[in-house]
Amino acid sequence: MWRPKAVFINILTLFPEFFASPLSQSILKRALAAGIIRVELTDLRQFAPGRHQVVDDRPFGGGPGMVLKIEPLAAAILSARERHPGIWVALLSPQGRLFKQPVALELARRDKILLVCGHYEGFDDRVQHFIDEEISLGDYILTGGEIPALAILDAVARLLPGTLGDEDSAAEDSFKDNLLKGPQYTRPREFMGYVAPEVLFSGDHRRIAQWRRREALRRTWSRRPDLLHNAELTDADRTYVRLLETREETDS
Numbered sequence: 001m002w003r004p005k006a007v008f009i010n011i012l013t014l015f016p017e018f019f020a021s022p023l024s025q026s027i028l029k030r031a032l033a034a035g036i037i038r039v040e041l042t043d044l045r046q047f048a049p050g051r052h053q054v055v056d057d058r059p060f061g062g063g064p065g066m067v068l069k070i071e072p073l074a075a076a077i078l079s080a081r082e083r084h085p086g087i088w089v090a091l092l093s094p095q096g097r098l099f100k101q102p103v104a105l106e107l108a109r110r111d112k113i114l115l116v117c118g119h120y121e122g123f124d125d126r127v128q129h130f131i132d133e134e135i136s137l138g139d140y141i142l143t144g145g146e147i148p149a150l151a152i153l154d155a156v157a158r159l160l161p162g163t164l165g166d167e168d169s170a171a172e173d174s175f176k177d178n179l180l181k182g183p184q185y186t187r188p189r190e191f192m193g194y195v196a197p198e199v200l201f202s203g204d205h206r207r208i209a210q211w212r213r214r215e216a217l218r219r220t221w222s223r224r225p226d227l228l229h230n231a232e233l234t235d236a237d238r239t240y241v242r243l244l245e246t247r248e249e250t251d252s
């Protein structure tokens, strides 16, 4: 019998409650219920010794803010490695490799992942010795790793068979094959004078598929031309992109 592959995601955080609402709704809720993703939330504080369970301290050499201490971080990561042998440890940091769709695919192929959320001014840098990689959500600074962890969890879950109702949805998403998805429309056919493209009502599946492919190429070419360098293009695709380029040259 076909069984969906399950991915286990352990999130190390100071704020486990942060995840309650997103995990209890919509597609993530379904994926959890179906066992397609399994999530374990680990409170970093439980690895801090003493009555006050202190997890942060002032930076050596002075400077603003607080730094997450190495002892609880290392203890929590080593405990996860012991409880879940083979777990892939990713630290969330604005200095890591950028989280893009290929990274989501890579993670979706792993069985067990630990996402380590930072807070305050970040981590004591010696955490480097205990992790496998650093992942950044983008070139901006968030207050903590929880939002990046959720984004990663969501993007990975979406790629696992069984999460989405319609299996084609993920296969047709933007960034699949390095192309943006083209425009989509639903009822009504006309709204305030804006009409959905005629071809979509033609019933001619070949024409519709060709239109969609060209729209995806056009959109990618105009909004994210950088993606086209790595896209797998057919001869017909290349001819169409050349046509777009020629049209632009003539217009300008």
Ligand SMILES: C[S@@+](CC[C@H](N)C(=O)[O-])C[C@H]1O[C@@H](n2cnc3c(N)ncnc32)[C@H](O)[C@@H]1O
Residues within 6 Å of the ligand: 092, 093, 094, 095, 116, 117, 118, 119, 120, 121, 122, 123, 135, 136, 137, 138, 139, 140, 141, 142, 143, 144, 145, 146, 148
């Ligand atoms: C305020 S940030 C610390 C930023 C750090 N002082 C720096 O300049 O690199 C606190 C934590 O939020 C998380 N974080 C913030 N922005 C992020 C991003 N773009 N991607 C991934 N994690 C991020 C990280 O876990 C980070 O340790």
